[in-house]
Amino acid sequence: MQNLIEGAALVAAPDVLVAILASAIYGLVIGALPGLTATMATALLVPVTFYLSPIAAVATIITASAMAIFSGDIPGCLLRIPGTPASAAYTDEAYAMTRKGQAETALGICLWFSALGGIFGTLALMVVAPALAEIALSFSTFEYFWMALLGLMCATLVARSSPVKAIAAMLIGLLIACIGMENPAGTPRFTFGLSDLLGGVEVIPALVGVFAVAQVMRALLMPEPPPLPRRRFGSILAGQWGLTRRYPKQLMRGNTIGVIVGVLPGAGADMAAWISYATSKKFSKEQAKYGTGHPEGLVESGAANNSAVASSWVPALLFGIPGDTITAIAIGVLYMKGLNPGPTLFTENASSMYALYLIFILANIIMIPFGIMMIRTSTLVLRAPRAAVMPVILLLCAVGAYAIGNNPFAVLLVALFGCLGFVMERNGYPVAAMVLGIVMGSMVEQSFVSSLIKSDGSLLPFVERPISGLLAALTFTALLWPVGVWVVQRLRGRRLRPSGAAE
Amino acid sequence: MRLSDRVSGAALVALGGLAAWGGSRLPAVPGQDVGPAVFPMLIGFGLIACGLMIALGVGHAFEAPEEEGGGRSWWHGLWALLPPALLVLYMLLAERIGFLLMAAAMVLVVALAFGARLRLALPLAVLAPLAVHLVFYRLLRVPLPEGLLAAPW
Numbered sequence: 001m002q003n004l005i006e007g008a009a010l011v012a013a014p015d016v017l018v019a020i021l022a023s024a025i026y027g028l029v030i031g032a033l034p035g036l037t038a039t040m041a042t043a044l045l046v047p048v049t050f051y052l053s054p055i056a057a058v059a060t061i062i063t064a065s066a067m068a069i070f071s072g073d074i075p076g077c078l079l080r081i082p083g084t085p086a087s088a089a090y091t092d093e094a095y096a097m098t099r100k101g102q103a104e105t106a107l108g109i110c111l112w113f114s115a116l117g118g119i120f121g122t123l124a125l126m127v128v129a130p131a132l133a134e135i136a137l138s139f140s141t142f143e144y145f146w147m148a149l150l151g152l153m154c155a156t157l158v159a160r161s162s163p164v165k166a167i168a169a170m171l172i173g174l175l176i177a178c179i180g181m182e183n184p185a186g187t188p189r190f191t192f193g194l195s196d197l198l199g200g201v202e203v204i205p206a207l208v209g210v211f212a213v214a215q216v217m218r219a220l221l222m223p224e225p226p227p228l229p230r231r232r233f234g235s236i237l238a239g240q241w242g243l244t245r246r247y248p249k250q251l252m253r254g255n256t257i258g259v260i261v262g263v264l265p266g267a268g269a270d271m272a273a274w275i276s277y278a279t280s281k282k283f284s285k286e287q288a289k290y291g292t293g294h295p296e297g298l299v300e301s302g303a304a305n306n307s308a309v310a311s312s313w314v315p316a317l318l319f320g321i322p323g324d325t326i327t328a329i330a331i332g333v334l335y336m337k338g339l340n341p342g343p344t345l346f347t348e349n350a351s352s353m354y355a356l357y358l359i360f361i362l363a364n365i366i367m368i369p370f371g372i373m374m375i376r377t378s379t380l381v382l383r384a385p386r387a388a389v390m391p392v393i394l395l396l397c398a399v400g401a402y403a404i405g406n407n408p409f410a411v412l413l414v415a416l417f418g419c420l421g422f423v424m425e426r427n428g429y430p431v432a433a434m435v436l437g438i439v440m441g442s443m444v445e446q447s448f449v450s451s452l453i454k455s456d457g458s459l460l461p462f463v464e465r466p467i468s469g470l471l472a473a474l475t476f477t478a479l480l481w482p483v484g485v486w487v488v489q490r491l492r493g494r495r496l497r498p499s500g501a502a503e
Numbered sequence: 504m505r506l507s508d509r510v511s512g513a514a515l516v517a518l519g520g521l522a523a524w525g526g527s528r529l530p531a532v533p534g535q536d537v538g539p540a541v542f543p544m545l546i547g548f549g550l551i552a553c554g555l556m557i558a559l560g561v562g563h564a565f566e567a568p569e570e571e572g573g574g575r576s577w578w579h580g581l582w583a584l585l586p587p588a589l590l591v592l593y594m595l596l597a598e599r600i601g602f603l604l605m606a607a608a609m610v611l612v613v614a615l616a617f618g619a620r621l622r623l624a625l626p627l628a629v630l631a632p633l634a635v636h637l638v639f640y641r642l643l644r645v646p647l648p649e650g651l652l653a654a655p656w
Contacts, residue, residue: 047643047645051643161565161566162557164562165553165557165562168554168557171519171550171553172550175547175550178543185539187532189539190525217583218583220582220617221579385623387614391609394590398593398597398609399606399635408597411590415594416587427506427511453537482562
């Protein structure tokens with residue numbers, strides 16, 4: 001209780017409140033602009049967080065990411081262009097509702113159920129994280145190794161991409177993490193004699209390059225999205241309570257899937273939305289209506305992606321293992337601010353943790369009024385020409401990269417990662433997997449090598465310890481999952497083909 | 504730049520080979536079995552395996568069908584190199600000619616590349632660098648190079 005009050009006092013500080021408000025607006029605007037993702041919004045925020053107090057810094061990241069994940073739904077509804085990848089799963093459904101003249105309801109569902117999902121995810125974070133912290137205290141390097149590896153494997157299961165390419169992308173990330181002398185032996189590796197590379201490749205320039213510069217590059221080759229027809233919106237929240245009463249099961253299922261996917265290291269909001277939309281369709285009584293503007297799937301997946309935003313902080317706070325690309329950034333900020341992730345965070349820094357929960361809840365509550373304002377002004381915001389937005393983004397990339405270490409080399413890194421991200425994305429290699437590889441590379445190696453030293457070179461203890469064995473099993477499931485899917489598809493295809501031929 | 508899976512797979516095999524080769528040449532740590540060479544070599548072999556599988560088309564069925572960009576000529580794709588090129592220029596020149604001028608030039612070029620009219624691009628090139636300078640230099644105290652033109656604050 002004492003901690004809760006202290007946490008509330010931390011959040012009530014004026015600089016934190018200002019940070020929450022400012023980053024809420026920032027997140028809503030960036031998320032709503034097609035092509036500017038929630039990850040990009042957070043990555044560009046990092047240089048700013050350098051100069052804020054720890055709680056204010058965490059607050060900007062949380063608020064901006066939660067808002068951006070919601071407001072990515074707006075252009076999805078109105079233009080059929082997802083504002084963030086997490087909205088892509090149900091963009092067609094939302095747009096179909098708009099075409100049926102139910103734009104208000106569709107946007108209202110996205111807003112209302114995003115907020116509900118976010119709050120549920122926060123509650124799950126509050127319950128799950130401290131409980132897991134008890135278990136995590138007994139984790140040794142063996143468990144950490146498997147946790148990190150599991151995170152990497154989950155990151156390769158991203159929807160709609162070849163698992164082989166995803167693993168390759170992850171390996172590229174791990175290889176980049178090898179650069180420098182931050183390895184157990186302290187040997188400079190792949191530095192090519194450049195002193196700038198001795199410290200390794202920083203994550204933030206890589207993220208800014210891959211998610212922001214590459215996006216500007218891609219936008220240069222794409223035609224401008226169609227302007228939004230001016231429209232006046234009716235009541236946004238009308239009928240949402242009715243929908244909540246009508247689809248309580250879907251809401252809870254979406255929330256739960258979001259939490260589970262979020263807690264898994266390496267899998268975040270994007271994956272939660274795809275999975276829950278698919279489950280929703282599978283278990284629905286009105287499957288035929290899906291894709292024609294049916295609210296059921298929207299309810300479920302809209303809640304799922306926002307609850308994943310909160311719960312993906314569980315592995316981040318407990319183990320320093322990112323739940324998704326946004327928390328990969330957040331972990332960097334946590335370290336920078338002296339809130340080093342780890343199970344002891346919940347005992348030693350309990351008041352900061354309560355502050356973090358409160359910020360999440362606050363962010364999801366103010367999402368509703370701010371979201372309504374955003375929807376009402378969206379016709380204006382979405383009219384902002386790309387020619388005005390993109391130059392500013394590129395300028396922010398340059399200044400932000402420079403601001404992190406006052407090192408011009410970081411700007412070069414941003415440019416290089418921009419090119420790399422652009423080429424990878426074009427050829428179907430998921431960049432998120434590479435980013436998580438960069439983030440977790442040194443952790444995987446560190447825990448692997450120190451485990452091997454402890455076990456005198458024997459591999460047996462990696463699977464002998466109970467939790468470590470369980471994590472190993474999960475990791476291999478994630479690795480073999482695509483093979484299973486492929487086999488099932490093959491078998492089913494073979495069964496279908498003869499019957500099809502007989503008809 | 505859209506490459507066929509064969510090309511990108513072969514590139515991965517080459518990268519993996521280089522990583523494994525470079526890793527194997529790293530000095531071992533005396534008295535320790537697992538030195539700095541192990542990890543790069545594992546990654547290298549992994550990349551070679553993935554590269555081969557990609558080149559052979561394994562896992563292609565999982566990919567979403569890609570939408571074609573239309574019949575643009577190949578040099579149109581070179582436009583994409585403009586942003587990283589500008590970043591490199593920024594790195595090289597910002598110290599000498601100063602943040603404000605460099606940023607203004609960058610914004611102007613990108614805005615024009617996106618098809619902005621001068622009516623939009625010119626005011627943007629003046630206002631955006633000033634605003635960014637104000638936020639980063641005054642509020643966040645990031646040292647931005649002054650160069651030829653210092654900001655009025």
